[in-house]
Structures are given as structure tokens and as C-alpha cells.
Amino acid sequence: MAGSKCVRLSGELAKQLLASVDSVLFDCDGVIWRGDQAIPGAPRVIELLKEHGKKVFFVTNNSTKTRKMYVDKMSTLGFNASEDEVFGTAYCSAIYLKTVCKLQGKVYLIGSNAMKQELEAVGIQQTGLGPDHIFGKQTDWANVPLEPDVKAVLVGFDEHFSYMKLNRALQYLTRMDCLFVGTNRDTRLPLEGGTAVPGTGCLLQAVETAAQRQAATVGKPSRFMFDCVASKFHVEPGRCLMVGDRLDTDIMLGSNCGLKTLLTLTGVSTVAEAEANQKSGCSERQGMVPDYYVESIADLLPALQG
């Protein structure tokens, strides 16, 4: 129904929405925590949802943590979660390479130690982790030693990203049979105080430009994140709620997968941006209009406690 989206959620409406879903997917940063601080009330929301028999999952584009690292962080911040409930792009990209690509061979990894661990957990070896400094001249770069059994380039967040890594990725990707996968396209990692640092999207764009190829991406808004949850647990899209702070990733994922969507204002996106998308008349931007919004997920507490 036109005009019925982007509605502020409270009171009876919140109760109705929660009654209409069996599963809730939460983004993490900007939704249940900010940096190293839990959003006040968020641990209790998660706890009450579970008490009401809802399945709860955490889906994040951050590729720098394993599921175990997430559970540890959540525990420190007062959340009760198990590894099974956590879907980060370090884990999901390993699953993607294993189950969708059925990769036979190694990965050239531009990424983190967490990605290495998640790859190894599904039996995929990697090469490339850590610094890779420049040496020699252009002809040396073009003839840099490559490992013959590398069959995929995987790009995630990598603080050691360098020209040499970009070059090595290009040399692997000029092989005909080399797959090309990225964890996500987030252009910036927002930090407290309105600052930000470059995100994985910048690194992926550099590699794509060099390789003149486009990577398949695993993270939100690509539907693989949801498929990953749905393949392990029974999740009916129409009875699932996606809660996030970003219109272009979280809400877009929900729209792409036919989920109900809830924007929370404790992170990146604003109601004004959602309304601008709604009024734009641009069909792609309609996917970036949430069904509902709240100031904070703590606004769900009355409906869960009532």
C-alpha cells in the first residue's frame, strides 16, 4: 500500500509486528552496539525476543571477526548469543566459496586473520595474509611469483592493503579460471563522532578496476547473507524482520529477500534519507525505504514486556 511504509513503530503496532514474525535478523554496529558500547536496553530486547520464542540472528558485513570473536564481544557487552546465531562476512564468504563455488584450490586473500580462520574452518587454505611490501620494478611486479593452486581471489577488509596486493590480485585474476569474490561494498566504516575510515568497498573497487572484472559479493545487500541463515535454520521470509541502521545494506537486504524491515536511528541512516528515497519515484531507491523505524531498538521493550 502506497504511503504505508516508513512508519514510526510504537505501542500496539510494535506488538502486532512482533506477533507477525518468527525470526529477527539484527545488524550489529549501530544497531545493538556502537563501537564498544551496547545500545542501552539492547541486550534485554534480544533476551525477551528469545523468551517469546523468536529466533534471533546477527548479520554483519564486518569481515574482521570470526563467529567466535563476535560471541566473545557480545558476551562482554551483556548479550547472550551462540556462534550458530552469528553470520559475519568472514564466515559467509568461506561458506560461499565452499558451497556455492565448490572451490577446489586455494584462496588469494586480501583480508583479515578472522577470514583466514573461517576459511580454514571449512577446509580452504589461503595465501596473502599480512603485509606485502613493494620490491623491484614494473617487470618484477608483472612476474611476481604466483601459487599455481590459487583458484579464487577473496577481498575483505585489509589494513595491510597495498599496491603489491592489488598487483598480485590482478595477476591471479588474469588467469581464466580464477574466481573473484568480495565480502561487501561498504565504502566507509563510520566511527564515533562522525568520523570514518575507508571500507572494504574502496579496496574491492581498486581490484575490480585493475582486473576489469566485477566481483560477486557476499555481504548485505546481496541476498546470500539471508540464504546462508535460511539454509541452516527454517526461516520464512514473510515472517522474518530485518533490523538495521543502514538503508543501502540492511534495509536493501530485507527488500531484496521479501523480509519486513525496521530502521533504527542509532547508526548511519536517517528518517529524512528514507523519506527522500520514498518520494524519489526511483524504483531502485524504493528498496531503501523501511517498513518501520524506531529511535533505538530499546523502543521495542514495552511491546515485549507488556
Place this chain on the structure above:
Amino acid sequence: MAGSKCVRLSGELAKQLLASVDSVLFDCDGVIWRGDQAIPGAPRVIELLKEHGKKVFFVTNNSTKTRKMYVDKMSTLGFNASEDEVFGTAYCSAIYLKTVCKLQGKVYLIGSNAMKQELEAVGIQQTGLGPDHIFGKQTDWANVPLEPDVKAVLVGFDEHFSYMKLNRALQYLTRMDCLFVGTNRDTRLPLEGGTAVPGTGCLLQAVETAAQRQAATVGKPSRFMFDCVASKFHVEPGRCLMVGDRLDTDIMLGSNCGLKTLLTLTGVSTVAEAEANQKSGCSERQGMVPDYYVESIADLLPALQG
């Protein structure tokens, strides 16, 4: 006249073309040399053009050499040229910042020592040259010390490109008054044997993605390279010939500036690609169809010796 473009140049037609121009602009790599080898006959072509009273200029997107370095390389390969005749993007980006932007302040440089030298030659100081390794955590990156008098970010080829440089560029570019300039958008540097390494375009794309801003670029096909020549020497566009091996940079520059254009097949682009552009019916691609082509610029020798 439709159908009269992309004509093979020889015999009388070559004589007519040369008689119709006063100035000839040459791209360098793939046109007058390949790597460290002169194209056979190319030094003699340049010499004879000058003997016939033609002004000759060298315009290159390569940002790793000063004009002096170019003249030295040309001398080694048997070409007779002066610094005044050479227009590389290291030099042209310094001129652009000085004369077009009228920059008051420093440059944060992602680039080469040659770029530093050309900037200093016009009185612009830089910061950023050389390696910049990662340290600390995300909050340290967002709060990396910045120099207050930096008023422009300039991106050229930089083998020390790193995540920290990308981050530093982002932090400078979030300042309201920071200019953003790139030397060129070439995505790859082609080498002998069909290999290639990543070009400046990859680095620029990464910075643009992080900054969510588009850089002004100085190099071909941007017309600034031609304006740079034309502002120092009297060059009438209609009586000027652009000779290059790349359709997307050299020939496009010629089209953008109303020059006559000649594709030489000793480098990157092919006649088939030129013909595909011509037949595409796409107006942007018509700029990537040369007026004429030769196998090598040595094919001009008979017309010059006759």
C-alpha cells in the same frame, strides 16, 4: 564525412596530412618507444618533422617522470627533444594546481618523487611521499595527524599506495576546502609480453570511493593536457595532429580538442577496436575512432623523405 575515418595512412595521403598540420603531439610508450626500446625509425621521424618546420610535442599520462627524466630517456633512445617539448602528468598536474586552481597551501601527494619535483619547481610543497605503514586501530586511523596547510589531494602513480595513504587522503578530503586532483585514469600499465600492472586509475578509484567525491583529472583524455601545450606555444587545433596508441586516451583527447588523429598499432589498441567504435552508433565511442592509422610511425618516413 561519414565513413571517411579510420583510414590507413600511406603514400600521397600521408603527404597531404603532414602538409595540413603545423604541430604534432606524440604519446610516448607504445608510440615512439616500447619499454626501453625505441620504435625503429621513430627518432628519424621526429627529426624529419622538425626539419620540415613542424612543432613536435610529447604528451604522456605517465606520472613517474619529470620533464628532465623524459629528455634523458629520449636522448638515450636516440631522440632529440627539449624539456619544453615534454608534457607529462607529473608536470601538468603541478601546472594545473598552480594556474587553474591557484592553490595556496600544500599538497597531500599520493605519487612519485617526480611529482614532488615538478610540484616544487612551481613552488608547491607536498607531504606524503614514500611508504606510510599502518599502525594502531580504527580510531587512531580516523584521528591520524593532518597538516593544517594541506589544501589539495593529488593522486598519481604510487607503488607505495597503502590503506594508510587511502585513509589519510579520505581524512584530508573530508575538509570542506580540500581540492581533489588525479593525474589520469589509466586502469593498467601494459608491459611487454601482454602482461600489465595496476595503473593510477585503480588508486584514484579507491580514493574516490572512500571520499565519495570525484577528482578532476589532468591527463588524457581530459583536454587540460592540450591546453597546457597550447598555452605555452601557438597551436591551432585544426592544424595539429595527435598520434597515439590508445583510443580511450590519445585519440579521445584529439577528438575532445578538435585535433586530427592518428592511431599507431605498436601499442595497446587495434584497428578492430576502432572499427567497432565506429560501427557502434554510440556517440561517445565516435570520439574513439581515429581519422587515420599506421602500423608504426615509421610508416610516415616515405612522406617525410620524399
